[in-house]
Amino acid sequence: MSKHDTLQVDAERLANAWAHTLPTVLSESDRTEVKKDEAEPNVLRIHIATAGHSHYSFDYKCTYVDAREVKVELVDVERDGVSVDERTDIIQTMVDDYVRHIHECAQQLHSLTASK
Structure with a gap:
């Protein structure tokens, strides 16, 4: 397979x-x-709301570069519905952790996204 395998899954099914x-x-x-x-059609919008009293929520843009690779970009971080500075150490740690989990999810879905 070429490294330019395109994503061939219905966007709704993928979401x-x-x-x-x-x-x-x-x-x-x-x-x-x-x-x-x-x-x-190759982009998913992911919203993650944290548990506990922090009330943070994270919005990500997850773009399928090809059938196997995703590029994850942070769009916004909010606390109690208000945008916050995402450059603090605590928030950066959470952002990085969620990005890892998003990549892990993409790996688990390789059987769905890999072209046949």
């Missing part, structure tokens, strides 16, 4: 698979929402 799988790689108390991007 549903992510919505089912992502919670299994995160803390049980974290809440997630995964939606397909209306403009770009």
Whole structure:
């Protein structure tokens, strides 16, 4: 297979698979929402709300570069519905941790996204 394998999965089906799988790689108390991007079929919008009293929520753009690789970008971090500075050490640690989990979820879905 070439390294330019394109993603050939219906965006809605992919978003549903992510919505089912992502919670299994995160803390049980974290809440997630995964939606397909209306403009770009190879992009998912991921919202993660943390548990506990911190009330942080993280929004990510997850782009399928090809059938196997995803690029994850932080879009926004909020606390109690207000955007916060994501450059603090505590938030950066959480951001990096969630990015790792998003990549882990993508790996678990390789059987769905890998072209046949």
